[in-house]
Amino acid sequence: MSRLRRPGNGGAARWLRRAVLAVVVGTAVGLVTTVASVSWVRSQAEGHLFTVEDVPEAPVALVLGAQVDRDGVPSAFLAARLEIARQLLAAGRVRAILVSGDHMDWDYDEPGAMRRWLVDRGVAPEKVVLDHAGFDTYDSCFRAKRIFGVDRATVVTQSFHLPRAVALCRRLGVDANGVGDETVRRYRTAWRVGSTREHGACVKAAWDVLSGRDPVHLGRRESGVDDALRD
Template identity: 65%
Template sequence: MVSLVPPDRGRRWRRRILVLTLVVVLLSAALVVGSGMWVRRSAQGYVYDVAGVPAAPVALVLGAQVYPDGSPSPFLAARLGLARQLWAAGKVRVILVSGDHRRWDYDEPGAMRRWLVDRGVPAGQVVEDHAGFDTYDSCLRARRIFGVERAVVVTQGFHIDRAVTVCRRVGVDAVGVGDQSVRRFERAWAWGAFRDRFAAVKAVYDVVSGRDPVFLGRPEWGVRDALRG
């Protein structure tokens, strides 16, 4: 069968597609690298260990996977362990646990609360946010729904710069503590760190666009009541 496209024109089209593909790849790489640099620089000076972190009224613990039996995954348990240390050391007075509860049979905040209360944190000092569907939603809801003005954000080390940056950009005077203990899960840690590079691009979009969370709702007084108590 004879081609109807002249050889020169076919080569030109292939060249154009190659150039366009290269431009898209380079622009995407620049966006990822630039977003990561912005996240790291914005968080610089605001990330600490448990001993050195400044005190704040609230610890904001960001959600992660919960198993079908209701127990936190090792990554989430490590975050909760840090929050408990902060509370025991008097660094924070209230722990706001923020996670995904889109389905009735999957409840990150409920599992987080149970874990903390079972380990000695008074139930009245643990407040649940059931619509923390991602980092941006958790930070913005902490400020707009729960009235949090200052907080220690708790998550894994590969995530802490982004979490602190987003919280600070939406109006929370945030510092952060990042867990390193679960680095022993090398494959899961590497995947989380890799994924977070691309999540930095989303963080830039979220902050610049100022989008509303997936679910906003009415103000909730749990944090304020716990602080008064």
């Protein structure tokens, strides 16, 4: 009488090996993609990062949006960006300021808050132009070129974000240099989180450029920057 064979664990072992291999391969691909994207961003921005004192003159400062508090006041990170733009304008290194941010909902208005902050500190209202559809860095750079006709600009953001912003703007047709803020480094946790997120953001930036996607909202050509520079 033949014995019944007990089920072995060969199938489970094979499944485990495949799962481990998939994780290893996926991790390797992700690492290579991230390293390549970060390297691309840094190479594109190399030689185009400056301080307020030594940045070349440009017609426009492009200030990228960030969190606005519930009371409509720019966060410390955003206020620091705006202060750099104010200094650039006061020093004659730019002649107009384009503030680009999220205004997806009527009760959340980054560009409006940015403009109020600047005007409250002595910037002439006619020198501040609002882009209400700068939903991310790619959209802001794309729209600066396509919608507002910006050919040359000084991009303003935090220093950990600046290489990606400059790289995207330059790739999208804006002759961009950048000035980065370091003053909010004192918010160590937020700074560390933002710096860490840049690795994934660089991958997205590379994908956006390769795909050539249109922004969430494009719209028609606007004359705001032309008017501000003419005034």
